[in-house]
Each structure stands twice: as structure tokens, then as C-alpha cells.
Amino acid sequence: MNSVFDQALWAVGRGSGVVAIVLLTLSVLLGIGGRSGRAVFGMPRFAVTLVHRNVSLFSLLFVVVHVVSLFLDPFAQLRLVDFFIPFLGAFKPFWLGLGTIAFDLLVVVTITALLRNRIGPRMFKAVHWLVYAMWPVSVLHAIGNGTNGREPWFLVLAVFCVMAVGGAIAWRLHEDFVEYRNVRRQETR
Amino acid sequence: MTERKVTMHIDWTRCDGRGLCVELLPELLTRDDWGYPVGRGGSEIAIPQNLEYAAQDAAALCPTQALRLHK
Secondary structure (H helix, E strand, O other), X not given: OOHHHHHHHHHHHHHHHHHHHHHHHHHHHHHHHHHOOOOOOOOOHHHHHHHHXXXXXXXXXXXXXXXXXXXXXXXXXXXXXXXXXXXXXXXOHHHHHHHHHHHHHHHHXXXXXXXXXXXXXXXXXXXXXXXXXXXXXXXXHHHHHOOOOOOHHHHHHHHHHHHHHHHHHHHHHOOOOOOOHHHHHHHHO | OOOOOEEEEEOOOOOOOOOHHHHHOOXXXXXXXXXXXXXXXXXXXXXXXXXXXXXXXXXXXXXOOOEEEEO
């Protein structure tokens, strides 16, 4: 292997990780927006669901590019076991382990989401809640493990992502989150 | 060609009134005052042939899997 190819793998590996964080953030926002039952982001409700699905699949695609390119790249010293079992890494094992946990959770969440209509809503929902663990763990992995993770431009991006998801969760917890919540509640009084 | 009638069943124990089906089948469904779908035929809604694909989308995308198609 020549060094130009190694440099390319290294650059693609880091860049795809940053893109994956942005797409995962968008996906969480679309998911929470869809759960509200409202036509958010200027789209009809079914479109919010479909865009949420597609953005999620694209985020998984970028995560796969991220881990495969760093697996092939000699700098990262990634081994196959690091894809599945956390905290065994040769380099920054704790921060890499967080990435492993996020990757495993993302795979499980994606599989159960694609099989949603077969496994039933209760199982789907129980597994899908893992996203609330997966997303923060992936952001911590990006900051802790990323070569540029503590540079100002990435921290600004991370702060924007955290504020966006934090705001969405605060809205999610608000009593008027679900559409028609008010009229439905009045009826049961 | 054999004539077949497609109907869509709404499972009210599952329906949460999220409104996706009403967007996909505006010809057949409206929302009541609480956001739940209302159609002619109550829980069993007859689907005309030209709306079969829309009905399949509605059943597949229903967030609570409350819609079932019968042929």
C-alpha cells in the first residue's frame, strides 16, 4: 500500500465520522418530530417518517464507511473485534469503546426498525429507545476519539448538535408535545 | 378477472390518531375532533382499486400498526 492511499483512508475515515454525527443528529430530530404526530419541518407527517428513515439509513452508511476505512487504514490500528466488543482497542480504548457501543446499538436499532411491521410495535419501541443512549455515546466518541474532536470547529458543531437534540428532548417532555393532546385530555377530565 | 374487494381494518386498540393515514388516503378518511381517522364504514373501510397502493402505504407507514388490509 502506498502512503497516498493510506492518507485517503485516514481522511475518509475521519470525514465520514463527522458526517455521520450530523446525520444521526438530523435523524434524532426527525424521529422526535415524527413522534409528535405533527407535520414538522414543512413536511406532511408521512414524509417526516420517510425522511427520518432515509436519513437514518444514510447515517448508518456513513458509519459503515467510517469503520471500514479506519479498519483498512494502518494509523487507527482497528481490529475486527473492535467493531463488536468495546474497550479492547489498541489506541484510546475507552473512547474507541464508546464508538463500538454506538455502532452495535445503531445496528440493532436499524435492524429492528426495518423489521418493525414484523416484530410488532412494542418490541420496536423498546429497542428504538436505545437511540437516546446511542446518540450521546456517539457524540462523546467523536469528541474523545476524533483527531479533530477537540478543535474549535468541531466543538462548535457538537454544541449545535447537542443544543438541537436537547431542545427536541425538552419539547418531547413538554405536556403539549403530542398533537391533539389538549382536546384528548379535556375529554377525560 | 376475478372481482376482489379490498377492505382496510382499523384496530382501535392500537390507533393513536397520528394522522399519517388521513394524509395518504384523503379521499377516504378525515380526522375527528380528537385527531382519529373517520371513514365511511367505521372500522372496515372499502378500498377502491385506484387507492390500493395508497392504502398499502398507509398500512406500512402507520406508526402503531393499526391498519390491516384484507383482500
